[in-house]
Amino acid sequence: MKRDELAAGKAELRAARRQDRRLFWAVGLFSAFVNLLMLTGPLFMLQVYDRVLGARSVETLTALFLLVMFLFAAMGLLDHARARLAARIGARLQARLESRVFDAALRRNALAPNDSVSAAGLRDLDSINRCLSAPVFLALFDLPWVPIFLSAIFLFHPMLGLLSIGGGVFLIFATLLNQTLSARPLAEATGTQMRSDRLADQLRDEAELVQALGMRAAAFRRWQQARGRAVEASLGAADLGGSFSTFTRTFRLFLQSAILALGAWLVLQGQLTPGAMIAGSILMGRTLAPVEQAVAGWAVLARARDGWGRLALLLTATPPEQPRTPLPRPRAALEAQALTVVPPGAQVPTLRAVSFRVDPGQALGVIGPSGAGKSTLARAICGLWRPANGSLRLDGATLDQFDPDVLGHLVGYLPQRVGLFDGTIAENIARLAERPDPEMVVDAAKRAAAHQLILDLPEGYDTKVSQTGGRLSGGQIQRIGLARALYGNPVLLVLDEPNANLDNEGSQALNAAVRGMKAAGGAVLIMAHRPAAIAECDTLLVLDNGTRRAFGPREEVLKAMVQNAAELTRKPSPGGVA
Numbered sequence: 001m002k003r004d005e006l007a008a009g010k011a012e013l014r015a016a017r018r019q020d021r022r023l024f025w026a027v028g029l030f031s032a033f034v035n036l037l038m039l040t041g042p043l044f045m046l047q048v049y050d051r052v053l054g055a056r057s058v059e060t061l062t063a064l065f066l067l068v069m070f071l072f073a074a075m076g077l078l079d080h081a082r083a084r085l086a087a088r089i090g091a092r093l094q095a096r097l098e099s100r101v102f103d104a105a106l107r108r109n110a111l112a113p114n115d116s117v118s119a120a121g122l123r124d125l126d127s128i129n130r131c132l133s134a135p136v137f138l139a140l141f142d143l144p145w146v147p148i149f150l151s152a153i154f155l156f157h158p159m160l161g162l163l164s165i166g167g168g169v170f171l172i173f174a175t176l177l178n179q180t181l182s183a184r185p186l187a188e189a190t191g192t193q194m195r196s197d198r199l200a201d202q203l204r205d206e207a208e209l210v211q212a213l214g215m216r217a218a219a220f221r222r223w224q225q226a227r228g229r230a231v232e233a234s235l236g237a238a239d240l241g242g243s244f245s246t247f248t249r250t251f252r253l254f255l256q257s258a259i260l261a262l263g264a265w266l267v268l269q270g271q272l273t274p275g276a277m278i279a280g281s282i283l284m285g286r287t288l289a290p291v292e293q294a295v296a297g298w299a300v301l302a303r304a305r306d307g308w309g310r311l312a313l314l315l316t317a318t319p320p321e322q323p324r325t326p327l328p329r330p331r332a333a334l335e336a337q338a339l340t341v342v343p344p345g346a347q348v349p350t351l352r353a354v355s356f357r358v359d360p361g362q363a364l365g366v367i368g369p370s371g372a373g374k375s376t377l378a379r380a381i382c383g384l385w386r387p388a389n390g391s392l393r394l395d396g397a398t399l400d401q402f403d404p405d406v407l408g409h410l411v412g413y414l415p416q417r418v419g420l421f422d423g424t425i426a427e428n429i430a431r432l433a434e435r436p437d438p439e440m441v442v443d444a445a446k447r448a449a450a451h452q453l454i455l456d457l458p459e460g461y462d463t464k465v466s467q468t469g470g471r472l473s474g475g476q477i478q479r480i481g482l483a484r485a486l487y488g489n490p491v492l493l494v495l496d497e498p499n500a501n502l503d504n505e506g507s508q509a510l511n512a513a514v515r516g517m518k519a520a521g522g523a524v525l526i527m528a529h530r531p532a533a534i535a536e537c538d539t540l541l542v543l544d545n546g547t548r549r550a551f552g553p554r555e556e557v558l559k560a561m562v563q564n565a566a567e568l569t570r571k572p573s574p575g576g577v578a
């Protein structure tokens with residue numbers, strides 16, 4: 001991954017983070033006080049051993065104790081406050097980036113389904129939020145104090161200082177080693193976990209198919225293998241992280257005893273007071289605690305760092321939509337000139353130099369064998385796939401001059417495979433609008449001739465459906481999909497294989513909807529295999545292998561096709577045998 005591939009995304013993330021600069025400074029400031037107040041314990045010990053016990057003064061002890069109580073209370077409050085602030089930085093960052101990441105993930109997924117970067121988008125944002133509210137994040141603010149406190153131990157005795165610095169350097173070395181050694185296992189654990197989750201999601205979405213085709217055992221084995229790899233990878237990462245964490249904790253505890261032993265020896269040599277011996281030991285324990293915390297929370301930190309990189313990649317690959325000057329509602333005039341479309345990620349065009357036009361009040365049938373490029377054209381008209389060459393204009397404006405959401409309402413799209421969302425039928429027809437307009441919903445259903453069909457369902461428009469349609473039949477789903485395409489009064493209707501699941505009554509309802517659209521001055525494009533679907537078409541576009549074979553009034557094109565077919569069957573075979 002090259003640096004400049006991430007530059008724009010990184011800049012965007014940094015700009016979002018910078019908005020909380022003041023809170024970061026506040027956490028830093030609170031951390032400074034918390035760290036200074038960390039000295040309370042050691043200083044108290046120093047005073048108790050060297051002053052109170054020596055002078056046998058209960059008053060001094062009481063005064064010191066009250067002061068210490070106050071200082072510890074202040075430290076606790078500040079520590080709590082900085083933890084709350086850090087958690088809020090995380091939550092605010094997540095809230096600030098959520099809509100951008102959601103949008104980027106959605107847009108990228110529309111272009112490249114199953115892309116791991118977009119699949120991880122919101123989860124990565126969550127990892128960053130979780131890291132900011134984890135103790136390891138605060139430990140990062142304590143780490144700069146480590147050398148300062150280590151030097152303070154020098155003030156007690158240079159030998160204590162040297163031992164502490166030696167121990168500290170060793171622990172920091174262990175942290176860096178942990179980081180280096182665990183980077184790969186951690187990345188592998190995250191990657192394998194994501195792949196196994198995706199497979200589980202896919203299998204759950206296709207549960208009916210998996211069961212019907214007797215794929216349960218094979219599907220389970222496949223998922224088990226993926227899951228096994230994920231568990232193995234995360235076990236490896238956890239083992240490594242755990243070993244380092246245990247080692248650093250044990251080593252720190254040992255170091256505390258070692259410094260106590262050294263301190264006791266220095267006391268015996270008359271070079272140190274007992275108070276300094278105890279205070280030095282406590283100070284060193286406190287000083288090295290953040291190092292230990294950094295090692296223990298390394299996985300959280302690494303996950304957030306990897307997520308940050310992936311998010312930068314996602315945001316760079318999917319820049320924010322530029323605001324467009326709103327255009328007036330266009331006429332239903334669509335014109336393609338030498339339109340060439342290359343599917344995202346592909347090298348070869350699947351539509352080559354295709355020209356045609358549709359005028360208001362017209363329906364165009366797009367026909368051709370499988371793989372001819374009909375769905376490619378439908379996606380291009382919906383603005384999903386951009387022209388690589390040539391142009392596609394709606395009432396004179398190229399499609400990218402419209403805001404994608406506006407275009408989505410101007411072009412009603414019924415895809416080949418209609419997917420519904422969890423919710424009621426009314427919510428689905430209203431395209432998940434927060435407050436669906438009941439009149440518009442019923443109007444769209446009526447124009448799709450689906451009104452009665454919906455009323456016949458037990459809860460009518462409030463019937464709950466799911467991604468797979470739940471209790472709805474294929475034909476019912478398709479007609480609800482048609483109502484959804486008609487919702488909001490689009491100027492253009494793009495129907496990809498609309499009658500694949502329709503019975504005779506459904507086909508007639510579809511034709512009535514097309515007639516209604518034409519009468520209202522709209523235009524309709526119907527990608528079709530079956531002749532029944534083009535009954536209402538005025539013109540036909542014949543595609544083959546991504547190129548235009550014919551275009552013109554329906555009857556003329558059909559006649560020419562019949563003639564061609566007749567000539568082909570009449571032609572003698574190359575071998576001359578009749």
Ligand SMILES: Nc1ncnc2c1ncn2[C@@H]1O[C@H](COP(=O)(O)OP(=O)(O)OP(=O)(O)O)[C@@H](O)[C@H]1O
Nearest residue numbers: 343344346350368369370371372373374375376377
């Ligand atoms: N996302 C994609 N990436 C690369 N190639 C694609 C993609 N989607 C479709 N294609 C290819 O584009 C060509 C045209 O496919 P398209 O789906 O447009 O055909 P179609 O005419 O709609 O076929 P059908 O009638 O079977 O639906 C096919 O060769 C297909 O393999």
